Amino acid sequence: MSKRTCIVTHDLEPSQIDKIKEIIPDWELISGKDSANWHNELKKAEVIAGWKKELKEMVLEGNSNLRWFQSWSAGVDSLPLAEMESQGIQITSANGVHANPISETIFALMLGLTRKIHTYVKNQQAKVWHHSGMKLEIHNKTIGMIGTGAIGRETAKIAKAFGMKVIGVRHSGKPEEHIDEMYTSSQLNDVLPLCDYVVVTLPLTQETRQLFGAEQFTRMKDSAFFINIGRGEIVKETDLIAALQNGHIAGAGLDVFEKEPLSEDSPLWEHDNVIITPHTAGSTEYYTKRVIEDIFIPNLKEYINSGTPGINQVDYIKGY
Template sequence: MAKRKMVITKDLHKDLIDQIKQVVPDWDIIAGKDKEIWGPHVNEAEVTLGYKLELEDFSNLKWTQSTSAGINHFPTEQFKSNGILLTSANGVHAYPISETIFAYMLGLTRKIHTYVKNQQEKVWHHSNMKLEMHEKTIGIIGVGAIGKETAKIAKAFGMKVLGVRHSGQPVENVDEMVTPDRLDDLLPKCDYVVVTLPLTDETYQLFTARQFTLMKSSAFFINIGRGKLVKEEDLISALQSGEIAGAGLDVFEKEPLGEDHPLWEMDNVIVTPHTAGSTEYYDKRVVEDIFIPNLKAYLEGQKPYINLVDYSKGY
């Protein structure tokens, strides 16, 4: 009888591979980032772990564990029609992304990005720095794991925290929670607008000229969700006209950001190359906190229960 097969499309540390092997000692495990390693086996795999997956035959696959929070790069329609389960890596990013969010917020508020440029040019200049972050209002658009951690840290700065959540259910450290249909009511109250949403049909270009018009001219916009949550030309216009004060952006409509893109040259923008979630503990958290508990449930005939994607919602 052929062994059950697992394909891992990543170069995981040996210790993590060994932990997986302890759970499925009788399985054939193929692991490696290069397609030459996993490509010949992927159509025979029952379970896969990784970011990329190129399948010709969907008949053998039962479950895929994504190593990213987003699932847009997976063939979800084929997964749905073939009854293939998909789990995401939501929760892995809460610490590094919340740290990045506050790096943007502090950097823009205290003009750290401006001073770094001045340092490179050996310019001693005040640069009209005057803002404080303490006791301001932050709006967190998408209060999942990242949003909850962001809200907790915001409270250390004495901030008022407003949140948008699909269910509208209250969450610790969020002073006021609303449903997405009330987003426009929330925006005028915020000094910082932080977007942590996944990309779905409902959230595509959620932020357009209308939303930026509703924001305070002194407000900063932070996007670490997905670039297509924002109509980028409207954001650029709002930044150029002074409709909003500035932005911290990790994601863009098209990546990598083109060399001639206007966002590169804006003094009121901090650009990072889709690295907000990068951390030394990434693989360890995916494997130990999500994949192995899900794998144990799967072996017992249950559905993986951590971050199981609802195809009807898109996350």
């Protein structure tokens, strides 16, 4: 009888490998970024952590042994969810590993726009000494968290240190610590006029796709900043560009876009009131450590004991 097989498609520290082997000592464990390590073993893998393009063809055929897939990202919208659901594959996401780095990026974008850091960097490059109209403060302003998962909660906690009022929007409207007022998704348009900063941390689903368009940007204050670190497809990009050009909003900090990489001919590159980062908000030196030690290893223990990993189990109906 062949050994049960677990594949991790990323490089691991020896200590992490040892911890996994302690849980599944009788399994074959294969890890590493080099696909040559695991490509020929995909069909027999019962557990795989980390999606690679080779997996779609190999593991979604009828003779695949895959029973549980651990995503390396919080979002699972890029996975072939319909096919995986039809084969009864359990999926767990990496939701939660991004809370620290992304909340830091959110405040970097908000502070950069508010205190004109991006403008001063350009002035420095041109050796220009200019005030550039600096006047805004972030303290005591109102931030709207559109999505109050791990990232939204951490951002809200930091916002309180700036004396900010925090408004949250989530599907259920359930209260959350550090959030002063909570609204349901259906009340989004009522929330937008109240906010000085609108921060999108939502996953991409059928309900959130193109959630932000001309109507939403028109409802925002013309002094408000829009921050998107969720998914680019949540926003109608042409409507965002129009809102920036027409002065319906004061500026935007964007880490995600409808099509990535962002095209060189996109008008977003040219806006003085836009800061662009290349989908790196979640990048951190601790990424692999958090995925493996905080999510995968506890899930692996549950999977061995009960057959069901409990942390970040993806609901196929919700899409996250």
